[in-house]
Amino acid sequence: MPQINLLQAVNSALDTAMAHDPRVICLGQDIGQFGGVFRATSKLQEKYGKQRCFNTPITEQGIVGFSIGLAAQGSIAVAEIQFADYIFPAFDQIVNEAAKFRYRSGDQFNCGGLTIRTPYGGGIAGGLYHSQSPEAYFCHTPGLKVVIPSTAYQAKGLLLSAIRDPDPVIFFEPKAIYRAEVGEVPDDDYEIPLGVAEVVTEGADITLVGWGAQMHQLHRAAKMALQDGISCEVIDLRTLLPWDLETVAASVNKTGRLIISHEAPRTGGFAGEISAAVQEQCFLSLESPIMRVAGMDTPFPLVFEKEYLPDYLKVYEAIKQSVNF
Amino acid sequence: MTAKSKQTDVLRFTETTDLTIPTLRILDADGKLRKNAHEPVIDKATALKIYENMAYIRVLDERMLAAQRQGRLSFYLTCTGEEASVVGSIAGFKSHDMVMSQYREQAALRYRGFSSEQFMNQLLSNDLDFGKGRQMPIHYGSHELNYMTISSPLATQIPQAAGYAYGQKLAGKDACTICYFGDGAASEGDFHAGLNMAAVSNCPVVFVVRNNGYAISTPTSEQFAGDGIAPRGIGYGISSIRVDGNDILAVYAASVEARRLALQTNAPVIIETMSYRLGAHSTSDDPSSYRNADEEEIWRQKDPILRMKKWLLDKGWWSDQQDHQLKTQYKKEILDALKSQEKRPSPPLSDLITDVYKTPPLHLRQQYTELLNHIAKYPDHYLPNPNNSGHQSALTQVN
Numbered sequence: 065m066p067q068i069n070l071l072q073a074v075n076s077a078l079d080t081a082m083a084h085d086p087r088v089i090c091l092g093q094d095i096g097q098f099g100g101v102f103r104a105t106s107k108l109q110e111k112y113g114k115q116r117c118f119n120t121p122i123t124e125q126g127i128v129g130f131s132i133g134l135a136a137q138g139s140i141a142v143a144e145i146q147f148a149d150y151i152f153p154a155f156d157q158i159v160n161e162a163a164k165f166r167y168r169s170g171d172q173f174n175c176g177g178l179t180i181r182t183p184y185g186g187g188i189a190g191g192l193y194h195s196q197s198p199e200a201y202f203c204h205t206p207g208l209k210v211v212i213p214s215t216a217y218q219a220k221g222l223l224l225s226a227i228r229d230p231d232p233v234i235f236f237e238p239k240a241i242y243r244a245e246v247g248e249v250p251d252d253d254y255e256i257p258l259g260v261a262e263v264v265t266e267g268a269d270i271t272l273v274g275w276g277a278q279m280h281q282l283h284r285a286a287k288m289a290l291q292d293g294i295s296c297e298v299i300d301l302r303t304l305l306p307w308d309l310e311t312v313a314a315s316v317n318k319t320g321r322l323i324i325s326h327e328a329p330r331t332g333g334f335a336g337e338i339s340a341a342v343q344e345q346c347f348l349s350l351e352s353p354i355m356r357v358a359g360m361d362t363p364f365p366l367v368f369e370k371e372y373l374p375d376y377l378k379v380y381e382a383i384k385q386s387v388n389f
Numbered sequence: 390m391t392a393k394s395k396q397t398d399v400l401r402f403t404e405t406t407d408l409t410i411p412t413l414r415i416l417d418a419d420g421k422l423r424k425n426a427h428e429p430v431i432d433k434a435t436a437l438k439i440y441e442n443m444a445y446i447r448v449l450d451e452r453m454l455a456a457q458r459q460g461r462l463s464f465y466l467t468c469t470g471e472e473a474s475v476v477g478s479i480a481g482f483k484s485h486d487m488v489m490s491q492y493r494e495q496a497a498l499r500y501r502g503f504s505s506e507q508f509m510n511q512l513l514s515n516d517l518d519f520g521k522g523r524q525m526p527i528h529y530g531s532h533e534l535n536y537m538t539i540s541s542p543l544a545t546q547i548p549q550a551a552g553y554a555y556g557q558k559l560a561g562k563d564a565c566t567i568c569y570f571g572d573g574a575a576s577e578g579d580f581h582a583g584l585n586m587a588a589v590s591n592c593p594v595v596f597v598v599r600n601n602g603y604a605i606s607t608p609t610s611e612q613f614a615g616d617g618i619a620p621r622g623i624g625y626g627i628s629s630i631r632v633d634g635n636d637i638l639a640v641y642a643a644s645v646e647a648r649r650l651a652l653q654t655n656a657p658v659i660i661e662t663m664s665y666r667l668g669a670h671s672t673s674d675d676p677s678s679y680r681n682a683d684e685e686e687i688w689r690q691k692d693p694i695l696r697m698k699k700w701l702l703d704k705g706w707w708s709d710q711q712d713h714q715l716k717t718q719y720k721k722e723i724l725d726a727l728k729s730q731e732k733r734p735s736p737p738l739s740d741l742i743t744d745v746y747k748t749p750p751l752h753l754r755q756q757y758t759e760l761l762n763h764i765a766k767y768p769d770h771y772l773p774n775p776n777n778s779g780h781q782s783a784l785t786q787v788n
């Protein structure tokens with residue numbers, strides 16, 4: 065099996081989807097001949113033509129609204145928003161339109177063919193507007209699905225599922241590890257089911273839950289903890305909406321401890337939701353308070369990015385605190 | 390205003406070709422006055438200030454591009470090719486007018502008096518950066534110089550400029566707002582919202598749209614199907630003009646008149662400057678994959694700075710020797726500033742939680758304390774920069 069990086073895996077998923085289904089259309093800023101600012105759509109216009117892979121004007125609300133219309137008509141629209149930080153002009157189209165299209169029409173109409181891909185997250189010295197993790201805003205919106213891969217293999221399988229899923233999906237791509245994350249990815253078509261978490265490392269003492277680029281921090285912290293004799297069960301959520309409470313609760317019932325970690329600010333972050341749901345399900349199994357290791361409640365900084373981010377050392381300290389509670 | 394529409398018996402659609410906006414040009418390619426063109430009133434001091442600013446920005450851009458390649462800056466973005474569009478327009482305004490720009494208008498900030506050290510402070514995120522090291526390089530701002538801090542999300546400043554100008558009008562000041570943006574940004578919803586509100590609410594704001602042919606890799610032919618941006622102004626009820634953006638006199642004349650119109654009639658005005666982004670979009674971009682060198686060469690021949698220089702030489706206001714001296718002096722000034730400001734420390738770590746709100750609420754102060762305690766456990770990990778006194782002073786608070 066070829067070793068490719070996460071970015072190439074995204075490209076391979078798009079290529080596969082377009083090759084297998086002529087209804088698949090890719091659109092977004094600079095995605096045509098140029099192949100996107102990160103090159104995720106490289107060569108797609110060359111292969112499938114300008115009608116099926118094209119540059120749009122710079123209007124995120126236009127891109128998403130247009131894609132909703134395409135999907136309603138029966139096409140499969142894969143829209144790229146250049147940076148997740150720039151998804152907000154499209155907020156109305158996503159939250160009020162895409163998410164409610166099926167519901168409000170009594171299932172006469174739907175825009176399930178819509179997938180929005182967008183690079184998110186920090187770690188690239190991008191400051192306020194090239195670093196944000198806005199997943200929680202969208203997890204608060206019934207009708208959407210929210211998916212975040214952390215490996216090249218996941219990126220291809222989850223993106224193919226997202227494109228073919230009957231509901232609108234927002235697919236956040238961890239840009240900090242676009243090139244660094246390399247793994248074996250099949251050339252052919254495969255899907256990874258949405259809504260199912262992956263237990264990446266089994267462990268006995270504490271459960272660590274995360275997604276996207278943050279998984280690297282969790283794995284690293286788990287390795288440090290192992291040196292201290294603490295065995296961590298590491299879970300990659302993969303889909304945030306709807307999320308796999310069953311897998312997480314089963315793990316917490318086993319370990320009795322839980323840490324959730326994300327880059328996004330702590331207040332209103334998705335860890336809060338996970339924490340609340342798990343304590344409802346696992347109250348009697350818990351041996352210490354559920355902890356959140358998250359970004360601080362400030363805009364994303366530039367010079368103090370390293371200090372701001374919930375890195376492996378912060379996760380490691382939280383593990384020790386939880387175990388020694 | 391639709392009441393003014395004349396009745397007709399003919400079924401005929403108005404075609405886009407019924408309205409094409411001409412391009413004002415005063416200087417020809419050789420810097421000579423065109424036959425029927427009027428030279429705007431411009432004194433020698435203003436002309437030289439304009440020229441010196443364009444020359445300065447060219448040197449700054451060249452030096453900072455090199456500094457980025459050497460790893461001394463994380464990011465940079467040049468104004469190369471568009472200097473006349475920016476300097477010619479800002480020169481038509483007063484220093485108390487507000488500037489709300491996109492990100493490629495560093496020349497306007499320089500015109501207002503931003504120093505080399507101040508440019509470096511922002512680019513290097515040091516302790517003297519007015520933005521406290523929070524934004525990527527080139528996101529300047531100066532309250533003192535009436536230059537609103539730049540925001541990356543495109544076009545957001547356009548409706549804001551309309552509102553700012555409305556406030557200026559109510560305050561009864563002889564001041565207006567000049568708002569810059571690119572041909573790509575003009576596709577955003579905020580552009581349309583901003584223009585319409587500016588027109589409906591009679592705001593003294595001048596919109597300067599730099600039509601430079603590209604938005605990153607996307608040529609204007611894929612950005613819009615109509616005749617550029619200026620005709621859109623007409624649709625919103627806004628007086629609009631298109632100028633040769635490489636012709637300093639055309640840009641200047643239009644800008645002086647636009648400011649007069651905006652303030653006398655309490656109405657927005659649009660200036661579309663036709664030019665070309667000669668450099669890459671930014672240091673993260675390589676244009677060779679989406680446009681050819683011949684096209685770039687054609688525009689390199691139309692260098693706006695050279696064109697103005699020829700005009701100045703003809704007038705006897707400038708000499709080659711002065712030109713050479715000026716550029717050498719700027720180069721030294723900029724490199725000296727880079728060297729000295731590079732040595733400055735980062736802002737203090739406590740700036741992490743300030744300015745989120747007017748005063749940091751309890752939960753932020755708690756998070757900050759937690760961070761200090763954490764850093765104290767791993768000082769080497771978080772203190773890679775020996776210049777960073779910010780970290781050290783923060784840590785002494787804990788220890």
Ligand SMILES: Cc1ncc(C[n+]2csc(CCOP(=O)(O)OP(=O)(O)O)c2C)c(N)n1
Nearest residue numbers: 150493541542543571572573574603604605
């Ligand atoms: C809302 C939003 N969407 C996308 C971007 C990414 N982006 C940054 S600059 C740019 C191109 C802008 O082109 P234009 O307005 O023509 O200005 P130019 O760079 O040519 O001066 C894009 C798409 C952004 N900053 N903000």
